[in-house]
Amino acid sequence: MQSNWIFIRIKSKIGLISTKILVLRGQIPCLATRSTARILFATAWLFCIAAYLPARSGYAVEYPRDYRKWVHVKSGLIGPQNPAFARYGGIHHIYANERAMEGYAAGRFPDGSVIVFDLLETKESSGATVEAERRFIDVMVKDSERYAETGGWGFEEFKSNKLTEGSLTAQERTACYSCHTGVKGHDFVFSAFRP
Ligand code: HEC
Numbered sequence: 001m002q003s004n005w006i007f008i009r010i011k012s013k014i015g016l017i018s019t020k021i022l023v024l025r026g027q028i029p030c031l032a033t034r035s036t037a038r039i040l041f042a043t044a045w046l047f048c049i050a051a052y053l054p055a056r057s058g059y060a061v062e063y064p065r066d067y068r069k070w071v072h073v074k075s076g077l078i079g080p081q082n083p084a085f086a087r088y089g090g091i092h093h094i095y096a097n098e099r100a101m102e103g104y105a106a107g108r109f110p111d112g113s114v115i116v117f118d119l120l121e122t123k124e125s126s127g128a129t130v131e132a133e134r135r136f137i138d139v140m141v142k143d144s145e146r147y148a149e150t151g152g153w154g155f156e157e158f159k160s161n162k163l164t165e166g167s168l169t170a171q172e173r174t175a176c177y178s179c180h181t182g183v184k185g186h187d188f189v190f191s192a193f194r195p
Contacts, residue, residue, distance in 0.1 A: 059173060061141050061156035063164045067116040070095040073104065073193050077122070077129070090135055092119045094191050099142070104193035107186060111152075113142040115189065134160040136167075138176070140189070150177040151188045 073094040078084060095116045096104060103109030116139055121132035136159045144152035155176035156166040168176070180188040 059147070059154060059156075059170070061139055061154040061166055063158055063166075064097075064114050064116050064137075064139055064141075067095045067097070067114070067118070067137075070097050070116070071101055071193075073115075073191050088119060090119050090121050091129070091131055092117055094118070096193070101193070103142070103187065103189070109142045109187045109189065111142050111144055113140075115140045115191075136160055137163075140180075150174070151181065151184065153177070153180070153188050155180075 073096050075091060075093045077091050078088050080089065082089070095118065097112075097114045099110050100113035100115050103113045116137050118137050119135045121135060122129050123132040124130075136157050139154075139156045139158065141147070141154040141156075142152055143154060147154040150173065155168065155173045157168050157172075158164065159167050177188075180190070183190050186192075
């Protein structure tokens with residue numbers, strides 16, 4: 001009788017264990033699928049964030065591709081007698097994209113406006129002053145939300161040897177902005193379009 005009871009207990013224990021195993025076996029693939037899904041989801045998120053960050057990170061102003069095909073606003077020549085010669089000496093041309101052209105006409109520049117200040121060295125040739133190597137380009141991009149702290153304009157400089165990589169520190173950008181606040185009334189833009 002006793003041995004029979006023990007047998008039943010063992011049997012029921014085995015039954016319990018096997019039910020547990022059965023339950024677990026049923027759940028493992030489910031758990032595995034769920035965690036794989038979670039990992040995949042998290043990875044996808046990380047990819048999205050990684051792709052989004054460089055574009056939005058900090059101040060990032062993009063290199064204005066094809067700006068040489070935009071509207072030429074004006075040119076200027078800064079010679080050795082000018083106090084800004086070391087920094088801005090040479091011949092510069094200013095270019096504006098379509099949006100910025102609306103801005104020149106209206107006096108307020110819509111978001112998406114891009115203006116390029118293209119600075120080149122000069123050289124003398126038979127009594128003529130002509131363009132030489134590019135020194136750098138200074139760029140202003142209007143995005144009133146993103147660059148709210150600097151009048152809605154993003155400032156950047158691309159050196160001639162690294163034309164696609166911005167070079168300004170946060171402090172230098174602030175310096176661009178502070179000088180351009182001199183023309184706050186014209187939406188921080190110095191130049192005017194000469195028809
Ligand atoms: C000391 C004053 C001063 C500083 C600093 C300065 N700018 Fe300017 N910027 C000017 C002036 C003046 C012009 C107009 C030049 C002309 O009309 O030929 C100009 C023109 C420009 C233009 C063409 C649009 C406009 O306003 O006419 C861009 C783009 C520009 N600057 C970007 C920059 C960037 C980027 C920096 C910082 C690296 C910078 N500027 C720093 C004075 C300054």
